[in-house]
Amino acid sequence: MLGFWRPGLAFSVALAGVVIATGAAALSLAYTLDGHQLHYYLGGWPPPLGIEYLVDTVAAFAATVVTGVALLALIGTRRTALAEFPDRLGLFYTLALLILTGITGMIVTHDLFNLYIFMEIGSLATYALVFMGGPRGMIAGFRYLVLGSIGGGFYLLGVGFLYFTTGSLNMADVSSLLVQQQESRAVLAGAVFIFTGLGLKMALFPLHLWLPDAYTYAPSSVNALIAPIMTKAAAIALLRMFLSVFPPGYLTDVVPVGSVMVILGLVGMVVGSLAAVSQSDYRRMLAHSSVGQLGLIAVGIGLATPLGFAAALLHIMNHAIMKGCLFLVATSVRFRTGRTDLDGMTNLGRSMPVTLGAFSVAALSMVGVPPLAGFFSKLYLAQAGIGEGNWLVALVVLASSLLTAAYLFRVVERAYLGNEHDSAALHHDMPAYGSTVGAAAATPAPREAPLDMLLPTVLLAAAALGVGVANAAILAYVLEPGLLAWTNP
Amino acid sequence: MIDEIAARFPFWATAILLVVGLYGMMGKRSLIKKIIGLNVFQSAIILFFIGQSMKAGADVPILPGGAGPVDPDQYMNPLPHVLMLTAIVVSAAVLGVAMAFLVTIYQKFHSLDENEILEEMQR
Numbered sequence: 001m002l003g004f005w006r007p008g009l010a011f012s013v014a015l016a017g018v019v020i021a022t023g024a025a026a027l028s029l030a031y032t033l034d035g036h037q038l039h040y041y042l043g044g045w046p047p048p049l050g051i052e053y054l055v056d057t058v059a060a061f062a063a064t065v066v067t068g069v070a071l072l073a074l075i076g077t078r079r080t081a082l083a084e085f086p087d088r089l090g091l092f093y094t095l096a097l098l099i100l101t102g103i104t105g106m107i108v109t110h111d112l113f114n115l116y117i118f119m120e121i122g123s124l125a126t127y128a129l130v131f132m133g134g135p136r137g138m139i140a141g142f143r144y145l146v147l148g149s150i151g152g153g154f155y156l157l158g159v160g161f162l163y164f165t166t167g168s169l170n171m172a173d174v175s176s177l178l179v180q181q182q183e184s185r186a187v188l189a190g191a192v193f194i195f196t197g198l199g200l201k202m203a204l205f206p207l208h209l210w211l212p213d214a215y216t217y218a219p220s221s222v223n224a225l226i227a228p229i230m231t232k233a234a235a236i237a238l239l240r241m242f243l244s245v246f247p248p249g250y251l252t253d254v255v256p257v258g259s260v261m262v263i264l265g266l267v268g269m270v271v272g273s274l275a276a277v278s279q280s281d282y283r284r285m286l287a288h289s290s291v292g293q294l295g296l297i298a299v300g301i302g303l304a305t306p307l308g309f310a311a312a313l314l315h316i317m318n319h320a321i322m323k324g325c326l327f328l329v330a331t332s333v334r335f336r337t338g339r340t341d342l343d344g345m346t347n348l349g350r351s352m353p354v355t356l357g358a359f360s361v362a363a364l365s366m367v368g369v370p371p372l373a374g375f376f377s378k379l380y381l382a383q384a385g386i387g388e389g390n391w392l393v394a395l396v397v398l399a400s401s402l403l404t405a406a407y408l409f410r411v412v413e414r415a416y417l418g419n420e421h422d423s424a425a426l427h428h429d430m431p432a433y434g435s436t437v438g439a440a441a442a443t444p445a446p447r448e449a450p451l452d453m454l455l456p457t458v459l460l461a462a463a464a465l466g467v468g469v470a471n472a473a474i475l476a477y478v479l480e481p482g483l484l485a486w487t488n489p
Numbered sequence: 490m491i492d493e494i495a496a497r498f499p500f501w502a503t504a505i506l507l508v509v510g511l512y513g514m515m516g517k518r519s520l521i522k523k524i525i526g527l528n529v530f531q532s533a534i535i536l537f538f539i540g541q542s543m544k545a546g547a548d549v550p551i552l553p554g555g556a557g558p559v560d561p562d563q564y565m566n567p568l569p570h571v572l573m574l575t576a577i578v579v580s581a582a583v584l585g586v587a588m589a590f591l592v593t594i595y596q597k598f599h600s601l602d603e604n605e606i607l608e609e610m611q612r
Contacts, residue, residue, distance in 0.1 A: 113572055113575075116576075116579075117575060117579065120579045120582075120583070124582060124583065124586055127586060127590075128586060131590055131593070135597055135598070138590065138593060138594050138597065139594070139606060139607075141590060142520065142587070142590050142591075142594065145583070145586065145587055145590065146514050146523055146524075146527055146587075149527055149530075149531070149583050150511070150514065150527075150530065152579075153530055153531055153534050156534050156576060157507075157534050157537065160534070160537060160538050160541070160569075163569070164541050
C-alpha cells in the first residue's frame with residue numbers, strides 16, 4: 001500500500017516483510033528440531049472446532065526453504081522490477097507478498113479447507129503476476145487461471161467428500177476418523193479428487209500444460225519468484241495428504257494413488273527432460289525441466305516409503321534452490337543482454353563469468369553430480385525405488401539425468417565455447433534494460449550483472465553445494481524426525 | 490431407473506454441472522464462454538456442498554437465545570453453508586481477476602476469440 005504513495009518504499013517494505021518471514025521460519029525450524037510443535041488456534045477455538053495451524057519440523061523446514069528462496073529472488077530482481085514496471089511497483093510487491101502469504105499458509109495450516117483458501121490466495125496472485133508479462137503473458141496467465149481454478153475446484157470437491165464422511169476438517173481429526181471409513185466409496189472419490197486437484201497445481205504430467213507458457217512468458221522479475229516455490233507448495237500439500245490425512249497404506253493399497261503418481265511422475269520426468277532438450281528459449285527449457293523435476297518429486301511421494309518421502313522433501317529444497325539460481329541467471333542475462341534465447345548466451349562465459357559460473361554449479365547440481373545437492377536427492381530416490389522393487393525408477397532417474405545434462409550443457413557450450421559471429425546474426429525481440437548502446441549489428445559484450453543481482457545468484461549456487469555436503473545431517477536431524485512426527489500426529 | 494436418479498439427484502446434478510463447466514472451459518473458443526464455464530464448474534461444487542448439508546425433515550439452524558442443549562438431527566448442518574460463503578468469495582475474486590484479464594486482452598488484441606488471438610500472436 002505504501003508503494004502507491006511513494007514507490008521507493010515498496011521494495012523496502014516488501015524486503016522487510018520477507019526478512020521477517022524468513023527469520024520466523026528459521027526460528028521455528030530451530031525450535032521444532034527436537035520434536036516440539038507449535039500450535040496456533042485461530043480465534044482461540046480448539047480443534048476440531050476451530051482452524052488449527054501446526055508448525056512441526058517438516059513444515060518449518062519447508063517454510064524456511066520457501067521464504068529463503070523468495071528473499072533471494074526478491075533481492076535479485078529488484079532492478080528488473082524497477083525496469084519492467086516503473087509505475088506499478090507497489091502492485092508488484094503486493095502480489096509477491098501475497099504469493100508468499102498463500103504459500104506459507106498452505107504449508108503451516110492443519111485444516112483442509114484453510115489449505116484451499118491459502119492455495120487460492122497464492123494462485124490468484126500468481127495468475128496476476130504472470131499476466132503482467134506482455135501479450136503472450138496475457139494468454140499464458142489466462143490459461144493458467146482457468147486450469148489452476150479447475151485444480152482448486154477439484155481439491156475443494158475432494159475436501160467436501162472427506163468432510164461429509166468424517167464430519168471434520170481438521171487434518172489430525174480426519175486422519176483418526178478415516179481409519180474406520182476405509183471401505184467407503186465417498187472417501188475413495190474424495191482421495192481421487194484431492195489428488196487430481198493438487199496434481200494440477202503441482203504440474204504433474206499430464207496436468208502440466210499450463211506450466212511451460214506461464215514460466216516462459218511471465219516477466220523476468222516474476223519468474224525467479226514463482227518458479228521455484230509455487231508448485232512446491234502443492235507438492236508439500238500432497239505430501240501432507242499422504243502422511244497426515246489418509247490412514248497409512250490407504251493411498252497405496254486401497255486406492256492406487258501412489259502407483260499412479262509413480263507412473264505419471266516417471267513419464268513426466270522423461271517427457272519434461274525430452275521437451276527441454278529441443279527448446280531454443282532458455283526460460284522455456286527451464287520450464288520443461290521443472291516439469292521433469294516435479295515428476296521426480298511426485299515419484300518420491302508416490303513410492304510412499306520413508307526414504308521416498310525424504311527424497312521428495314530433499315528434492316523440493318534442492319529444486320527450489322537450483323531452479324531459483326537458474327532463473328536468476330535468466331533474469332541477469334535478460335537484464336544485460338535483453339535476450340532470453342539460448343543463442344543469446346553465446347560467449348557469456350567470458351563477459352559474465354560469475355553469473356555463468358553460478359549457472360554451471362546449478363546445472364551440475366541439476367544433473368546430479370556429487371557432492372552437489374541434486375545428486376543426493378536423486379540417489380535417495382533411486383534407492384527408495386529399488387527398495388520397493390521398482391527398478392524402473394532408478395533407470396528413469398538415470399535417463400532423465402542424462403537428458404538434463406544434454407539440455408543444460410547446451411548452454412554451457414554456447415557460453416564458454418561459442419563463436420563470436422553467431423551472436424551478431426540473430427535478431428532482438430525484447431528490450432534490453434541495462435545496455436546503453438542501441439541495438440545494432442554488432443553488440444558489445446555485456447558487462448557482468450550488478451552486484452545485487454549477482455549476490456543472490458551466487459548464494460543460491462553456494463547453497464546447492466552446501467546442502468549437498470550437509471545432506472546427511474539434514475536427513476538425520478530434520479527430515480527423518482519430521483516425517484516420523486507427521487505420521488504420528 | 491428414474492427412482493435411482495431421483496434418489497441421488499444432488500450427485501447427478503453436481504456431476505452434470507461439473508461436466509458442463511469443464512466442456513465450456515475446454516470446448517469453447519470464446520474467452521468469455523470459458524469464464525462462464527469456470528463459473529458453472531465452481532457453482533457445481535458449491536451446490537454439492539449445500540445439497541449435502543440437508544437432512545430429512547430438518548429445520549433452519551437458528552436457535553432462539555438461551556436455548557438449552559439441542560438435538561443436531563433436527564437442524565440442517567450450517568458448516569457447509571459457511572464454508573461455501575468463503576468459496577463463493579473466492580469464486581468472485583477469481584471472476585474479477587479473469588474479467589480484468591479479459592478487458593486487458595481485448596484492449597490489446599481487439600478480439601476475445603481464442604483462435605484470433607493466437608493468430609494475432611503469431612504475427
